[in-house]
Amino acid sequence: MKPSIPKGTRDFSSTEVAKRNFIFSTIKHSFENFGFQPIETPSFENSSTLMGKYGEEGDRLIFKILNSGDYLKKVDESLLSEKDSQKVTSKISEKALRYDLTVPFARYVVQHQNDITFPFKRYQIQPVWRADRPQKGRFREFYQCDADVVGSKSLWQEVEFVQLYDTVFSKLGLQGTTIKLNNRKILSGIAEVIGAKDKLIDFTVALDKLDKIGKDGVVTEMLAKGISQEAIDKVDPLFSFTGTNEDKLASLKGMLESSEEGMNGVEELSFIVNAISELGLISANLDIDVTLARGLNYYTGAIYEVAAPKEVKMGSIGGGGRYDDLTGIFGLKDVSGVGISFGLDRIYLVMEELGLFETVELPKPKVLFLNFDENESLAKVKAIKALREANIKSELYPDVATSNKQQKKQWKYVTNREIELVVTSVNDDKFTIKNMQTGDQNLLTVNEIIDLVN
RNA sequence: GUGGUUGUAGCUCAGUUGGUUAGAGCGCCGGAUUGUGGUUCCGGAGGUCGUCGGUUCGAGACCGAUCUUCCACCCCA
Numbered sequence: 001m002k003p004s005i006p007k008g009t010r011d012f013s014s015t016e017v018a019k020r021n022f023i024f025s026t027i028k029h030s031f032e033n034f035g036f037q038p039i040e041t042p043s044f045e046n047s048s049t050l051m052g053k054y055g056e057e058g059d060r061l062i063f064k065i066l067n068s069g070d071y072l073k074k075v076d077e078s079l080l081s082e083k084d085s086q087k088v089t090s091k092i093s094e095k096a097l098r099y100d101l102t103v104p105f106a107r108y109v110v111q112h113q114n115d116i117t118f119p120f121k122r123y124q125i126q127p128v129w130r131a132d133r134p135q136k137g138r139f140r141e142f143y144q145c146d147a148d149v150v151g152s153k154s155l156w157q158e159v160e161f162v163q164l165y166d167t168v169f170s171k172l173g174l175q176g177t178t179i180k181l182n183n184r185k186i187l188s189g190i191a192e193v194i195g196a197k198d199k200l201i202d203f204t205v206a207l208d209k210l211d212k213i214g215k216d217g218v219v220t221e222m223l224a225k226g227i228s229q230e231a232i233d234k235v236d237p238l239f240s241f242t243g244t245n246e247d248k249l250a251s252l253k254g255m256l257e258s259s260e261e262g263m264n265g266v267e268e269l270s271f272i273v274n275a276i277s278e279l280g281l282i283s284a285n286l287d288i289d290v291t292l293a294r295g296l297n298y299y300t301g302a303i304y305e306v307a308a309p310k311e312v313k314m315g316s317i318g319g320g321g322r323y324d325d326l327t328g329i330f331g332l333k334d335v336s337g338v339g340i341s342f343g344l345d346r347i348y349l350v351m352e353e354l355g356l357f358e359t360v361e362l363p364k365p366k367v368l369f370l371n372f373d374e375n376e377s378l379a380k381v382k383a384i385k386a387l388r389e390a391n392i393k394s395e396l397y398p399d400v401a402t403s404n405k406q407q408k409k410q411w412k413y414v415t416n417r418e419i420e421l422v423v424t425s426v427n428d429d430k431f432t433i434k435n436m437q438t439g440d441q442n443l444l445t446v447n448e449i450i451d452l453v454n
Numbered sequence: 455g456u457g458g459u460u461g462u463a464g465c466u467c468a469g470u471u472g473g474u475u476a477g478a479g480c481g482c483c484g485g486a487u488u489g490u491g492g493u494u495c496c497g498g499a500g501g502u503c504g505u506c507g508g509u510u511c512g513a514g515a516c517c518g519a520u521c522u523u524c525c526a527c528c529c530c531a
Contacts, residue, residue, distance in 0.1 A: 004504095007522070057529055060455075100531090128531085133455085135525060144531065306531095316531065343531030370490085405484090411491035424490065436491080 008132070008140025014363050020348060022360045023172060024125060027145045027342055030168045034160065036123035036147045041104040043127075047096045053103045053298075053329070061130045063097040063140075064089055097129040101146040102326070102339065109150055109337075110330035118151030118335075125344075137314050137346045146320075148339025150327070155268060158302045158322065159275040161340045162286060165306055165318060168342065170282040173356045176309040177317070178285045182292035183269050184299050184321070186252060189262015190238070190290075193255065194231035203227060204293035207238065211291065215239040238290055245273045248288045268301060300324040304340055308350045317346045366453060367394040367421040367433070370410050372401050376426045383423070383431060383446045390450045421453070 005011065012020065031038075044065055051059055071092045072080075079087055098104055101124045109116060125145045132138060147164060149157050162179055169177045187207075191200040202225040206218050213221075218239070222232055237251055249270055256262030269288060276286050284306075292305055301322030308314045320340030327335045351357060367387060369380040380396055387394040401407040414422055414436060425432045430443045433452075444452065 004522080055529095057455095061529080130530080132529075134523090138530075142531065319531065341531065346531055372490090407490070413491095415492050422491085432490095434490080441490090 006140070008134035008138075010139065010141075018363050019352075019357045019360050020344065022357070023344055023347055023351070024143075024145075026171050027168055027344075028123075028125060030164060030171065031123040031145075031147050034121075034147070034164050034167075036121045039105075039108060039122050039124055040126060041098070041101075041108055041124070044095045044097050045104055045107070047090070047094055049107050050096050050099055050103060054099060058099065061132055062099050063129045063131050064093040065095040065097065067092055067094055098126070099130060100128050101126060101144050101341070102148065102323075105146070105148060106326045106337070107330055109335070110327050110332040113332055119149055120151055121147070121149045123147040137349055139345055143344040145342040145344055146339060148337055150335050150337040152338075153336045155271045156275075157338050158268075158272050159279070161304065161320065161338065162272065162276055162281075162284075163279065165304070165340065166281045166284040169284055169306075172347070172351065173359075174309065174347070174351060174354070175283045176285070177283070178287050178307040180287050180289040180292050180305045180307060181269065181272065182289055182303045183265035184301055184303060185261045185265030185268065186256070186290060187265075187293065189256045189259035189265055190235055192259045192262065194227070194234045196227050196231050199225060199227055207291050208293035209291075210239065241290055245286065245288045248290070249273065252290070265301075272302070298323040298326050302338065308346075309354070312350050312353050314346055314350050316343070317350060318342045364417050365393045365395045365419060367392060367423060367449065368414055368417075368419045369394065369396045369423045370401075370407075370414075371397040371399060372407055372410075372424065374400050379426045380423065380431075383426075383449070386446045387450065387453075390454075392450065392453050421449075423449075 028038075047062075047064065050062055054062070075088060075091045079091065105122065105124060109120065123146060125143065127141055127143050129141050132140060134140060147161070162181070165177070165179050169175075187204050188197070188200060191197045191203050194203075196203055203222065206221040206225065209221070210218050219232055223229065235255065237255065241248060241251070243251075249266060252266050252269075253263070256266060273286065273288070289305075292303055299321040301324065303321040304319055305316045306318035308317050318341055320338070322336070322338040324336045325333065326337050327333075369384060371377065371380075377396070377400070384394045384396055397410050397413065399406070401410055420436055422434045422436060423431045424434060427443070429445050431446070431449065432441060433444055433449060434441045
């Protein structure tokens with residue numbers, strides 16, 4: 001049998017793990033710095049928790065887990081002969097793999113509402129699974145890093161999340177990301193103004209494709225969805241929406257005058273933009289983007305999406321927004337939430353492409369003790385113990401070399417793992433230590449080695 | 455889910471219009487040289503050519519199915 005792993009999954013080498021851990025710890029540190037606390041939820045949930053929360057498309061992409069036991073026995077003969085996969089699935093599968101972290105979080109909040117102090121700021125870094133077809137930057141198993149606040153309607157939260165994005169990407173050394181900002185209320189307002197409120201979803205989905213298929217493509221799609229030419233003409237400025245955030249807000253204000261909801265959205269956006277211009281950003285750009293729709297249907301206010309630096313071709317590396325009533329579905333009304341997500345795997349690809357991992361320390365010993373003489377082993381192991389206590393990664397080559405050939409193998413190990421310092425032999429309390437880059441060789445005590453490294 | 459693409463030694467790839475024992479580089483193993491490595495030289499092992507089926511006197515090369523890779527759409531992190 002040829003060993004293999006399922007489509008869309010990956011193994012990670014120790015180098016890759018080291019780089020991934022660098023991203024994880026940077027994000028985690030910033031989350032905690034901003035006052036979020038960690039929780040974890042199970043890899044799989046009851047199907048009823050997940051199904052229907054992500055739209056029709058989402059349901060299709062959820063990995064279902066087959067019931068245990070003789071699950072087919074419980075299914076009606078007539079149902080089986082119908083060959084309706086969806087109906088049969090609900091009978092033979094009661095559990096499903098986590099599709100994202102937001103819905104399980106909503107479930108968590110409702111289930112533990114009595115133990116939670118609101119506003120509740122939680123972060124969660126765990127893998128999610130989607131039965132999608134893999135392609136660039138898209139996997140069937142990948143990590144999301146989510147931070148959300150529930151139980152606060154304050155717009156300062158929205159401001160804080162912009163800062164959080166900026167902080168994390170700056171710390172990662174990822175310069176020039178663009179945080180795109182929109183507001184669902186503006187989209188609703190636009191739809192209202194053009195008299196196509198019932199076609200809000202079609203309208204936004206089409207508008208979302210503006211940068212991909214151009215104005216003509218969008219107009220064609222809107223017409224096909226039954227939106228009138230007259231209506232489209234009313235929002236013509238949207239198709240060439242440029243200038244500063246302030247310009248865009250002014251333009252929106254004019255366009256949405258007659259829509260209360262739309263004006264609300266403009267006000268919210270203004271608040272965030274003004275706050276951020278006071279606070280400043282380290283390396284990210286904040287950009288109002290009215291074409292930003294995002295598929296998830298639970299957003300009600302702010303919508304975020306982060307684009308990688310322009311020189312890298314990659315889908316969004318983060319997204320999020322405000323959802324006024326996510327927990328309502330689980331029976332807890334009027335709890336507003338807002339949150340963002342970082343796509344670890346895509347961030348990794350972007351950083352790799354930009355060569356930003358140079359500073360990541362690879363998991364290898366600083367000092368390697370060669371093992372040429374059994375009689376020296378104990379003295380070397382004692383020295384290693386002292387070095388480790390001084391927080392210096394060190395190890396003994398496990399097998400004693402009993403021939404020239406085997407010594408050579410140890411030297412090769414040193415070369416391949418790019419080890420800097422090598423101890424060859426011991427004389428009383430002095431160790432022969434060689435710097436592999438310079439070729440310098442010295443006779444030092446353990447304490448002198450510690451000083452040398454530090 | 456739709457459309458396209460890929461699949462040959464551990465890795466990266468060659469393999470001409472289908473024709474005798476399927477190749478290279480790197481890596482690996484052994485030997486020689488090298489003061490204790492990174493060099494060079496010599497030798498060796500390792501492939502049912504993704505899988506199954508078909509066409510043919512004969513297929514790694516042609517056809518079909520399937521799995522896998524990568525990409526676009528859809529959707530999204």
